[in-house]
Amino acid sequence: MNVTTSLIENSINKSFTYENYRKHVSALLADGLSTGNTQSEDLTHYSTLNETRMNRLDxxxxxxxxxxxxxxxxxxxxxxxVISEGWCGDAAQIVPVMNKLVAESDKLDLKIVLRDENDELMNDYLTNGARSIPKLVLVESDTLVARGSWGPRPHDAAQLIIDDKAKHGVVTPQAKEDLQRWYLHDKGISTMEEITLLLENAENM
Structure with a gap:
């Protein structure tokens, strides 16, 4: 077993199911905490908003x-x-969609790990050098070989942020509002389509 499949095996062994991920985030919030190495009022606030958002999406x-x-x-x-954290707004919009997708096929399984507890895995799947989440690693279940990755956002949502940053030098509050509206309008369709295409490509490997 090579290092990569060993890392994937270790990651899966300490992963959450979707249900247990939701319970873990909720239990921390009950104690006024968020997931991750850093604790702040802002992160707890985001986690609370995200819990409401995920309940709606479910x-x-x-x-x-x-x-x-x-x-x-x-x-x-x-x-x-999937690499995630409870405070991440994009993860709150995307992970429930993945869960719905997985529920439609007995060929699919969803496993969630926390970014700050899985540095080695995260560092293998950086986005332009950043630890951006959510990040999906598509794994062939029988061999534990990674067959592709996706994230942290669907293409059009990613482009919205890229364009705003190019124009202003930073991601503006307006762009963050526009991103949330984009997710609301899209209803998870882009995420489902892009992940389904990833799966179809993996089938041919």
Whole structure:
């Protein structure tokens, strides 16, 4: 077993199911804490907002029939190994969508690890040198070989932030509001489509 598959195995062994991830974040919030190495009122506030957001998405996200049809054609077993944190706004918008996607196929499994507790894995999946989350590592379940990665945002959402930063030098409060509106309007469709394409490509490897 090479270092990468060993790392993936270790990461999966200490991962959360979606249900247990939600319970872990909620239990910390009950004590006034957030996940991660850093604690602050802001991070706890974001975590509280995200919990409300995820509760809503759990009830409202639906997988379109065309996506269900594609998932129904999967032949291999795949694990969606996701790096997340409870305070991350993008993760709150995306991880519930992944959970809905996984529920539609017996070929898929969702495992969630916390970024700050998994430095080695995170450092293997940086985005332009940054520890951006959520990050999905698509793993072939039988071999534990990574077959691709995705994140931290769907393409159009990522472009919105890239364009704003290019224009202003920083990500503006307005761009953050625009991003939340984008997620609300998109209803998880872009995330589902992009991850389904990743899965289809992995099937052909």
């Amino acid at each position: 009830k409202t996200i639906h997988v379109p029939d065309e996506i269900k049809e594609k998932l129904g054609k999967l032949k291999k077993q795949h694990t969606l190994l």
